[in-house]
Amino acid sequence: MTATPTVLIHRDQTLLARSAAARLVTRIVDVQAARGAASIVLTGGGVGTAVLAELAATGARDAIDWGRLDVWWGDERFLPTGDPERNETGAREALLDHVPLDPARLHPMPAADGPDGDDPEAAAERYATLLRAASQPEDHAPVPSFDVLMLGVGPDAHVASLFPEMPALYDERPVVAVRGAPKPPPTRISMTLPTIRAAREVWLIAAGESKAEAVRFGLSEAGPVQVPVAGARGRQRTLFLLDRGAAAKLPPGLERIGSP
Ligand SMILES: O=C(O)[C@H](O)[C@@H](O)[C@H](O)[C@H](O)COP(=O)(O)O
Numbered sequence: 001m002t003a004t005p006t007v008l009i010h011r012d013q014t015l016l017a018r019s020a021a022a023r024l025v026t027r028i029v030d031v032q033a034a035r036g037a038a039s040i041v042l043t044g045g046g047v048g049t050a051v052l053a054e055l056a057a058t059g060a061r062d063a064i065d066w067g068r069l070d071v072w073w074g075d076e077r078f079l080p081t082g083d084p085e086r087n088e089t090g091a092r093e094a095l096l097d098h099v100p101l102d103p104a105r106l107h108p109m110p111a112a113d114g115p116d117g118d119d120p121e122a123a124a125e126r127y128a129t130l131l132r133a134a135s136q137p138e139d140h141a142p143v144p145s146f147d148v149l150m151l152g153v154g155p156d157a158h159v160a161s162l163f164p165e166m167p168a169l170y171d172e173r174p175v176v177a178v179r180g181a182p183k184p185p186p187t188r189i190s191m192t193l194p195t196i197r198a199a200r201e202v203w204l205i206a207a208g209e210s211k212a213e214a215v216r217f218g219l220s221e222a223g224p225v226q227v228p229v230a231g232a233r234g235r236q237r238t239l240f241l242l243d244r245g246a247a248a249k250l251p252p253g254l255e256r257i258g259s260p
Pocket residue numbers: 043044045046047048075076077087151152153154158159160161183
């Protein structure tokens with residue numbers, strides 16, 4: 001059963017990113033204490049990368065046992081390794097290159113100059129195979145039950161590279177290639193909604209008024225094909241981490257915990 005979302009509103013984007021980074025430290029430390037290793041899924045985009053930069057900047061990051069953390073990506077822009085537009089490149093610069101991760105536990109999505117060359121379908125399948133290999137019998141799914149899966153939100157209500165009305169939203173494979181994405185670059189690789197929903201916790205992180213409408217519909221009963229945000233829910237917990245701008249059009253009657 002998926003959880004009813006909890007909404008948290010912060011004053012501005014900086015406080016939102018700091019607070020999400022602090023929450024991430026606590027969550028990873030708690031999971032590592034309970035189960036040994038933890039797993040997170042990263043998102044591309046401005047806020048997602050800002051969270052990683054805040055995590056790199058906080059002394060609390062040393063509380064994490066970086067060698068026992070698996071890092072996955074929810075989506076990737078299908079570009080050559082090291083391209084500045086790749087989500088992996090942004091995440092490395094912001095955090096991953098500055099902490100003692102185990103390289104074997106770092107799972108970037110394949111690049112356009114990777115083992116499958118310029119074939120995003122084969123690259124997506126390769127990533128799905130990696131996820132399948134990492135899933136445990138208790139996950140009851142072909143992918144692991146990620147401890148935290150973070151998602152940015154597009155103004156059109158996309159999450160990862162799942163854009164409204166596009167074929168990826170009907171696809172039941174764990175990872176798919178996306179062609180013709182409205183946000184550049186057009187060719188991408190993305191986890192699908194069933195994979196996102198396998199996560200224990202899903203955190204939707206959004207800042208700015210341009211996201212307010214998408215957040216509003218994402219918290220409604222809208223269908224995920226029209227409003228992918230509405231289909232992104234965690235098995236145990238779903239958090240909408242917002243700044244005031246992104247929270248400007250919330251539907252009435254929602255639980256809200258504001259910070260001054
Ligand atoms: O590769 C990407 O672009 C993404 O993963 C995408 O889903 C992103 O998270 C949102 O578009 C929000 O991006 P912003 O935070 O920059 O608005």
